[in-house]
Amino acid sequence: MVEVTLKVNGKSVTKSVKGNTLMTEFLRDELRLTGTHVGCDTSQCGACVIHVNGEAVKGCTMFAAEADGAEVATIEGMASPDGTLSVIQQAFQDHHGLQCGFCTPGMVMSAAALLKDNPKPTEAEVRDYLEGNLCRCTGYHNIVKAIMAASGQDVSSIAAE
Amino acid sequence: MPKDHGIGASPKRREDVRFLTGAGNYTDDINVYGQAYVHFLRSDVAHGKITKIDTSAAADMPGVVRIFTGADFEGVGSIPCGWQVTDLHGEPMKEPAHPVLAQGKVRHVGDPIAAIVADSLEEARNAAEAIELDIEELPAVVDMKAALADGSALVHDDLGDNLCYEWGFVEDNRAAVDEAIKNAAHVTTLELRNNRLVANPMEPRVALGEYSRANDHSTLHTTSQNPHVIRLLMGAFVLGIPEHKLTVIAPDVGGGFGTKIFHYAEEAFVTFASKACNRPVKWTASRSEAFMSDAHGRDHVTKIELALDADNNFTALRCDTYANMGAYLSTFASSVPTWLHGTLLAGNYKTPLVYTNVKAVFTNTVPVDAYRGAGRPEATFQIERVVDKAARELGVDPIALRRQNFISEFPYATPVAVEYDTGDYVATMDKLEEIADLSGFAARRAESEKNGKLRGLGVNCYIEACGIAPSNLVGQLGARAGLYDAATVRVNATGSISVMVGAHSHGQGHETAFPQVVAEMLGIDESMVEIVHGDTSKVPFGMGTYGSRSLAVCGSAMVRATEKIINKAKKIAAHLMEASDADIELKDGQFSVAGTDKSVAWGDVTLAAYVPHNYPLEDIEPGLEETAFYDPANFTYPSGAYACEVELDPDTGKVTIERFSAADDFGNVVNPMIVEGQVHGGIGQGVGQALLENAAYDENGQLLSASYMDYAMPRADDLPFYTVDHSCQTPCTHNPLGVKGCGEAGAIGSPPSVINAVIDAMQSGGFKVDHMDMPASPGRVWAAMHG
Incomplete structure (x- = not known):
């Protein structure tokens, strides 16, 4: 067992974990932060994307023990404490960028990382950035649209509601 | 100008808020006190005879609660097929047994052979490694045409061949079609394959069985598009549990696309094992398992x-x-x-x-x-x-x-x-x-x-x-169930409404769209209407969501139930306004007497239904709740x-x-x-x-x-x-x-x-x-x- 101390969504956490505990397991099973989802076992689907020290990371690709001293953000920390959705979350709702919701936490976390580095991405840049996030419901149309809208771009010329 | 509410409007989806904030409640997010975990040992060969399975060493491994094999499921029902096709000779299709765990033979890569229940998933997996298993590999039947050739290996020895059925439709037209093709000015011929796909909803399947000794009741949480269908198939055909002793809950489900319609062995297993072990038993598919076990x-x-x-x-x-x-x-x-x-x-x-x-x-x-x-x-x-x-x-x-x-x-x-x-x-x-x-x-x-x-x-x-x-039609075609759907509209005393629907939403937005219909019919705000789905203990019945049927069939049941509500509410309103039922009109949440300025609000009527101090008790019952079953024409x-x-x-x-x-x-x-x-x-x-x-x-x-x-x-x-x-x-x-x-x-x-x-x-x-x-x-x- 390894003792880790990290900040998760701004809150300090110290836990004893097994060396082989994945970050996704730590968040879901130890901290009960079940918004981070597991959709595959080959680090392909992106449902588990979180932020570690400000960078988008697939939670299934790191051990909890590696996060000692890190600042971790998950989907649960994205809205304001009063429940107001972040700009990106609100854009996903406004533009119907989610259906079953399972890939959504990873999509939102990836989108946030993208917009931090590239505040006005083109459609091609959004699609390219989402290469590591699978969605089976939306055909990506409204996800791409929502992310472009969240970046402040006018998406009214993109087809559909 | 597009509508901003009711039928034809596009309100933002209310379910989105929980999904966008990580507050969704998917089956794998549910954990219950004392739960054990199951790992399935699956066949790594396509076809073979199980010549030895010895679990004794594995059973002594740390954390193991119990190991199950096919022998534990002798006497348990076969996983049923819900549709009996009649072949072109008038004979029923061949229906092989489908055991929960393989019995004697494995028939595809991924076929479950043994199930290890342990305190942790890791311990279950480790114990699986210690099971001594010998499989005598048999020739695999893969190509369909070769499967029908003489001398092919048999997937099911007892069936005699690999043909489930040969179906002709419309058989009476066969000769005329052949004749027309022969005499045509032009015939275009195409040979093609419609490629095999895996549905791949992003949420893998999960099943959590819980058994309560206190009241001999089993609860299955599962990733299903149709919890009542699972209750019926698993309860009646596989495990022999009557409906009142079995609850099936499909909470938030992360996509289905058909593959979460079906009743799967893992659902029956966790329900069975939770009783046998007297502990909740949970299974979460890995994506690799999904590829080799999702239909x-x-x-x-x-x-x-x-x-x-x-x-x-x-x-x-x-x-x-x-x-x-x-x-x-x-x-x-x-x-x-x-x-x-x-x-x-x-x-x-x-x-x-x-x-x-x-x-x-x-x-x-x-x-x-x-x-x-x-x-x-x-x-x-x-x-x-x-x-x-x-x-x-x-x-x-x-x-x-x-x-x-x-x-x-x-x-x-x-x-x-x-x-x-x-x-x-x-x-x-x-x-x-x-x-x-x-x-x-x-x-x-x-x-x-x-x-x-x-x-x-x-x-x-x-x-x-x-x-x-239409149930009577599909019954003639071989369906072993009716294909209606059901809805209960429960109006509460202060006028809010819970609608229990047999359809299940796993991305389709029923929680937003269905209230648009009810609210428009009643002329009330959509926020007063909530949809309840996915729990057989809360929803009277329903055949679930597939075949683009939710709104057309279950939505129709909801409309019928709401019409019954309106009819009863009009009677109550008529009593309150001392008018005739036939003169009552409902518009924008107000009941009025035609041709007069008399009116009572929706909330006045609903309150009267539950606090019937001034109420036509001799004519109608108190309360305001109606159920409708709708069978399409x-x-x-x-x-x-x-x-x-x-x-x-x-x-x-x-x-x-x-x-x-x-x-x-x-x-x-x-x-x-x-x-x-x-x-x-x-x-x-x-x-x-x-x-x-x-x-x-x-x-x-x-x-x-x-x-x-x-x-x-x-x-x-x-x-x-x-x-x-x-x-x-x-x-x-x-x-x-x-x-x-x-x-x-x-x-x-x-x-x-x-x-x-x-x-x-x-x-x-x-x-x-x-x-x-x-x-x-x-x-x-x-x-x-x-x-």
Whole structure:
């Protein structure tokens, strides 16, 4: 067992974990932060994307023990404490960028990382950035649209509601 | 000005807030005190005899609670098939046993052999390694035609051969169809494979069984599209648990696409084991397990012939299909290539004679069942590919050939037993030509060619049958259940409403769209209406969500129940205003007496129903709650026309979707935003089938595509923005909302236009290719072009 101390969504956490505990397991099973989802076992689907020290990371690709001293953000920390959705979350709702919701936490976390580095991405840049996030419901149309809208771009010329 | 509430408006989805904040409650998010975990030891060979299974060493491993094998399930029921197809000789299909855990033989890679229940998943996995297992490998049955040849190995020894059934439809037309083909001015023939797919909802399947000794009650939490169906199948046929002792809960479910309809062995296992171990037992599929245990989709091998007269009128169509059932009959497997496929083979055309022959074949592969569209994509792909090929052979415009043969009068009885109630195929094609800017194609092709690329345009139509279905009809066709749905409208004392519905929402937005209907009927705010679904202890009954049936069938039940509410509420209002029932009008949440200024509010009436101090107790009961079961009079028939434009790099074979347009007729639309989202998602899956996806087996029955490393899922950069339109609306004539269903259209309508476009692109470059099977991935396209 390894003792880790990290900040998760701004809150300090110290836990004893097994060396082989994945970050996704730590968040879901130890901290009960079940918004981070597991959709595959080959680090392909992106449902588990979180932020570690400000960078988008697939939670299934790191051990909890590696996060000692890190600042971790998950989907649960994205809205304001009063429940107001972040700009990106609100854009996903406004533009119907989610259906079953399972890939959504990873999509939102990836989108946030993208917009931090590239505040006005083109459609091609959004699609390219989402290469590591699978969605089976939306055909990506409204996800791409929502992310472009969240970046402040006018998406009214993109087809559909 | 679009409406801002009620039917036809697009309010933001209320369920989104929990999904966007990580507050969703998916089955794997549920953990109960004392739960154990199960790991399934699965077959790594396609076909074999279990000669030894010794669990004694494994049972002593740390954390192991109990290890189960097939022997523990002797006397437990077989996992049932819900549809009995009658073959062309009038005999019932062959139905092999489907044990929860393999008994004696394994029949596909992934077939569960043993189940290790332990305190932790890690301990369960470790113990699995210690099970001593010997399997004598047998020749694998993989290819369907070889499976039917004399001397083939048998998937099920007791059946005598690998043929589940041979079905002919309409058998009485067979000779006339053959004759018409023989005498035709032109016959276009096409042999194709509809590639095997894996549905791949992003949430893998999960099942959590809980048994309460206190009241001898079992609860199953499961990732299901239809919890009541699971309760019925598992309770009545597998485990022998009566409904009042069994609760099935499907909470938030992360996508289904058909593969979460079926009753699976793992659900029965955790329910059984939680009682046997007196501990909750949880199973969470890994994605690799999903690939080898979720029912697959499609996998038809077909020869189709289209006969035309000298004026290019379609005179007959014949289809011969081999349909892969996999190793066992999944819940609705037998219905997919028959009643969900053969009845759609008229397509949008007035072809007077149609015959289809289907051989359903057992193989040593994962069971195959309904996947988004289920039978209808296979029918559409064949028809729309053969029509396109015919147009090319005859040198006529593919759209003109379609238009010439469109059904134009409704209702229309097809030669394959169904009656289309409404439609307007000319209107959707006109709309498509407009939104796809077909007149600008030549210029876009010239531009592509300037850049060294080929550009192709593909168009197709589709018709589908949704809203399954009239129970008396499907009963005659072999369904072992009714296919109505149910809703209870519970009005609370202060006027808020809970609507318990048998449909299940796993992405479709029922929690937002269904209240739009109830609120509009009552003239109250949508926020006063909440939808309850997914729990057999809360919802009276229901057949669930599949076949684009939720709004058409369950929504109709909800309308009927709401009408009963209105009728009763009017009686209460009449009493309160000392007027006659017949004079009461309901508008904007106010009951008024016609021709007077007297009125009472919705809340006054609901309060009176629960606090009946001034109430017609001698005439009606207190309370305001009504249930309706709705059984449809017919299927619904959404239809449309789709266009795809591709660019093809002749050097690499890479196909890029440049434009995709869809003009659909879904009848009336309750929430346009959700409808369009459904079409987008369907197109994404259809393009995935056409360009990327393929569940591949080798000749030994090894599944080669068992992870996202090997199975090509469509990603954001594989797909464009789509142009979709649903303004052509011919309302369904037989349900109260006039709705047809929109969930599967995109997946049904898109693959043929993609392949038609790829063929068009290749031919424009002088390549003499008139067909290629899906997926049109770069290597396969290049090979098709260069022989």
